[in-house]
Amino acid sequence: MNILYFARIREHIGKSSEEVILPDQVTTVADVIEYLESLGNNYQNAFAEPDLLRAAVNDEYVPLDYNVSNADELALFPPMTGG
Amino acid sequence: MNILYFARIREHIGKSSEEVILPDQVTTVADVIEYLESLGNNYQNAFAEPDLLRAAVNDEYVPLDYNVSNADELALFPPMTGG
């Protein structure tokens, strides 16, 4: 799965995108986040505040319980501050 | 008293201003209008719809029961359509 990171989350993780092979038990965005947290402190810091986490799958905003597969592109970012 | 007319009222009366000597019994704007109506049909037509009549004395909007004297400048006009 291709994953994009933006803003504070990108900075914590230290990259703006990466390719990740999802383990079989991962079915939702929340599962992906939990899996990423197992990869290191930088991910744990990035996702430390679940309230400040937003996601998009294939360029559409989705809730964290949205189902994903390796074929999807996931984006993770904090609440937007546009306008 | 100097009286100014605007818009539809100016057109009915046929002039944009005139000097009028008020009779003694005239004390309010409404009295002035009543007096003017005695001067001819053009005035009666101008003031035929009291709901569509507004006044200013010395460049301030006033209600029709406002007191006036010969020293004041009165303006009479229909409801505004600015903006």
Added chain:
Amino acid sequence: MYISVQHEDFDISAEIDRLKNGRIDLGAIATFTGLVRDIHGEKNIKKMTLEHFPAMAEKELAKIGKKANDRWPLQGLTIIHRFGELYPGDQIVLVITTSHHREAAFNAAQFIMDWLKTDAPFWKKEETEAGTHWVDAKTDDDKKKDRWG
């Protein structure tokens, strides 16, 4: 507060620049422009003539601006109202408000427009193929003004 009653057209960017005057502490700028439309009801407008009360017009615009200024935390405002002969597509009126807060800027601009409709001493006359007529004041406009309390 910049108030102008003029026949000349105005340029919105130039008026915003005048209001900003190089300041960098402005967060939000709202503008409203009223234009002469080519059709009113079902009649084609050929010309719109705006008559005004010269001695009162700028003063009344300033009063309306002051009311808005007293009510919202504005950093500046502009009201320009044209008079004379205008044609479809022409600009009639411009309101610009600026504030730290977008809501204040929006509300103040809308408030000023609502007041201009009923309290600015201007009268619109339309020329159509069927002749000329004075535009009637809308009771709806009184209601819009009155909602501000």
Added chain:
Amino acid sequence: MYISVQHEDFDISAEIDRLKNGRIDLGAIATFTGLVRDIHGEKNIKKMTLEHFPAMAEKELAKIGKKANDRWPLQGLTIIHRFGELYPGDQIVLVITTSHHREAAFNAAQFIMDWLKTDAPFWKKEETEAGTHWVDAKTDDDKKKDRWG
């Protein structure tokens, strides 16, 4: 509907002209411009960097524009959002709405701004004397959006 996500600055009069496109049937034009302020809280802003999600940004602005268009009788609308490094006094965002009715133009512009604050995929980072920090989303902005139902 004209949507643009760009680094370049914009000129409000030129954007209004683009939207008008010579039409003479427009009655009311509302605009809103958001600017970088020199102070946020008590800190002096030296620079504001706007990060964005390129693949989604224009699409999300268009969705917000469509929501406004579905809700009010608009004759046209423009949304321009800048990204990249900006400085105090710089323009960030422009919304233009046009309608026969001033209320529709005002409400649609305000609605679009409220939605942009929470749904446009942009993130603001401020650089002050004390260092750089990401601007926090305001829960207040969610409420402003939610009031539109």
